[in-house]
Amino acid sequence: MKFLQMTLMSFVLLLASAGAHASSLYQELGEKQGIDDLMATFVLEIAEDERVIEHFENADIDRFHRMISLHVCELVGGPCTYDGANMIEVHTGMGITRTEFNAIVENLINAMEQHEIPVSAQNQLLDILADFHGEIVGR
Amino acid sequence: MMINAFAKQVGIGLIVGISLACQTVYADDGKLLATGAVTSIEGSGGGGIVPWATTASYAEEGEWGVTVNANFADVEDFQLGVQSLNFTYDNRVEVSFAQQRLGLNTIGGDLKQDIFGVKVRLAGDLVYGDMPQLSVGLQHKRNQTYGLPAAVGAQDDSGTDFYFSAAKAWLAGPLERTWVANYTLRATKANQLGLLGFGGDKNDSYDYVSEASLGMFVNRHWLVGVEYRQKPDNLSFAKEYDWRDVFVGWFPTKSVALVVAYVDLKSIAGLPDQTGAYASLQVSF
Known part of the structure; x- marks a missing residue:
């Protein structure tokens, strides 16, 4: 019984500490500079990916990098304000497929691996960005 | 004997895997790593003993996928060997064929059956959106060694299981x-998967059984989890028990997945304490 209680207690503590971490996702990603650097690697990953590059052929890459860094910074609770168009407006007419969306997710995972972002922070960022699937795919 | 058969299966799998790695085959692999799950002992995409709502392989919308699989379980008095082939299209339809062979160490001889499976994703998505991925499927099973099943009270040498599955992944869960997580509700008359025939002297109608799996990805490549599978109990000669397992899955690339597990099959055909090891290898194209 005592063992069970202790196991439960430590599980609750683990969950609580994981919960406490959630508020510092912005810090875990290295704040403004870390996010800028991570997004730069992400953009490079996309640029080298023949599965999706066609969608970026006419894009202003510097602007794309600036806007996505700003957007991610805001989404993870950083002191930024994304003032660009919403995701539906941005992707309408692009015809992004489910496969292409997943390819972009893989590019982001590769970038996060290169920056040695912990799995827990990777998952939180992916969870936040996965919510845009419905606004991005098939527009 | 079974070890040799398994070694041969794994050998074929490895050769296929290596030749796959050597060629520059462009696979239709639009799904994320591990989201095709693995292949269950009945040939359907899923966990080890439970079919999941996921479709096998990495084929997304408009893509084709094939998996070749070998499963092996070694418990106290029995050894189960399975080889299966699974075709998927569009992350929508899955068609599978599996051959099972159960070696009876203590009793002698073996039991065999073929399983033809179809699964269709109805709605939802494993990863995206709020709705779980919902699928329906069937497994048509044909027992090839009906002598023993008939002798212990089975009523039919073939049968069809129908199931409904719901599966969901939480990217950042606890x-x-x-x-x-996956939940499957199955209607079945199969005794010990169908290896002991279908229906029985005690009960010859369909039973609804629940099956569930829960897993946690330690990182992108390693999955640990548990499974539970309720079983019907149709034969009066021996009570049939629920099955359970604890597993570790490894997804090094989208081409290969390996699972090892500890299985607890309780008592089979009156022989108690059927616990042991389970392994499966999946090669995806």
């Missing part, structure tokens, strides 16, 4: 890890 411990900020990715979790996956």
Whole structure:
């Protein structure tokens, strides 16, 4: 019984500490500079990916990098304000497929691996960005 | 004997895997790593003993996928060997064929059956959106060694299982890890998967059984979890028990997945304490 209680207690503590971490996702990603650097690697990953590059052929890459860094910074609770168009407006007419969306997710995972972002922070960022699937795919 | 058969299966799998790695085959692999799950002992995409709502392989919308699989379980008095082939299209339809062979160490001889499976994703998505991925499927099973099943009271040498499955992944669940859960409701008359025939002297009608799996991705490549599978109890000669397992899955690339597990099959055909090891290898194209 005592063992069970202790196991439960430590599980609750683990969950609580994981919960406490959630508020510092912005810090875990290295704040403004870390996010800028991570997004730069992400953009490079996309640029080298023949599965999706066609969608970026006419894009202003510097602007794309600036806007996505700003957007991610805001989404993870950083002191930024994304003032660009919403995701539906941005992707309408692009015809992004489910496969292409997943390819972009893989590019982001590769970038996060290169920056040695912990799995827990990777998952939180992916969870936040996965919510845009419905606004991005098939527009 | 079974070890040799398994070694041969694994050998073929490895050769296929290596030749796959050597060629520059462009696979239709639009799904994310591990989201095709693995292949269950009945040939359907899923966990080890439970079919999941996921479709096998990495084929997304408009893509084709094939998996070749070998499963092996070694418990106290029995050894189960399975080889299966699974075709998927569009992350929508899955068609599978499996051959099972159960070696009876203590009793002698073996039991065999073929399983033809179809699964269709109805709605939802494993990863995206709020709705779980919902699928329906069937497994048509043909027992090839009906002598023993008939002798112990089975009523039919073939049968069809129907199932409904719901599966969902949480990208950042408890411990900020990715979790996956599946629930399957199955209507079945199969005794010990169908290896002991279908229907029985005690009960000859369909039973509804629940099956569930829960797993946590330690990182993107390693999945640990548990499974539970309720079983019907149609034969009066021996009570049939629920099955359970604890597993570790490894997804090094989209081409290969390996699972090892500890299985607890309780008592089979009156022989108690059927616990042991389970392994499966999946090669995806």
